Amino acid sequence: MSVRKITQLELENFALGIEGVEDADAKTLLSVADVRAKELLFVKMLKDGGKISGNEEIPSWADVYQQLLNANIRPRVAAYIAWATMPKKYRYPETQDKLAVEFLGLTSDRAIATWRKKYPEIDMMISQLQAEAMLEFRPGAFHALGTVAADPSYRANPDRRLFFEMTKDYTPRQKIEGDGNSTVGHKLLGQLKKLSTAQLLETLGSDALEIMKELEEELDPPAAEAASPQIGEHDLGGQDEDDDGNE
DSSP: OOOOOOOHHHHHHHHHHTTTOOOOOSSOOOOHHHHHHHHHHHHHHHHHTTSSOTTOOOOOHHHHHHHHHHTTOOHHHHHHHHHHTSOGGGOSSSSHHHIIIIISOOSSTHHHHHHHHHOTHHHHHHHHHHHHGGGGGHHHHHHHHHHHHTOOSGGGHHHHHHHHHHTTSOOOHHHHHHHTOHHHHHHHHHHHHTSOHHHHHHHHOTTHHHHHHHHHHHHOHHHHHHSOOSSOGGGGSOSOOOTTOOO
């Protein structure tokens, strides 16, 4: 499943697809404001009891509930979906049965089981919304990757390689082979050969010699057999090289 933002149109189409769901309207359903107020009391109880830290950010299913209501999804189904997207640790009320009785005005959670059985797309929507929540962490993850990749230490080589792959400044050998584009491969190899030993080690890591050798063998086998390696074995003996990159 790809992680992406669910559009308003998709939510509205989902609402049309389940508009036949049986929904009890006899009892009052808690509003978004009611849900948010109860959640705040629940979070306070968790913090006061030491079950979560004071600065821990708690997601709210009231926000998702409002989003689903705006797409004209049946209120009780919307409330159930929003509640089910929450991590169990922060889920209030704690059980599906309590949700049905205390929040949805039902006599039990049997109706919820019926909804899910007749409309499997409900569970699919829950999964999509759970995955969508990951996007909140994307800015921080990108920032962390860039911060670590910028560290000149050799320990940051894996992050640096991933960073360069994402910015298309570096193409892995496997990708070159898969593309079958020898022109791109030779261009990359030529750029790598212009780097000093220290720069190669910093960019490709301690296995720089092996990577260069494999690239040459794959792209230009006759030349690779005749040419000597650009990096000598003694260059890989340790990480403490001349700061100026001299060989």
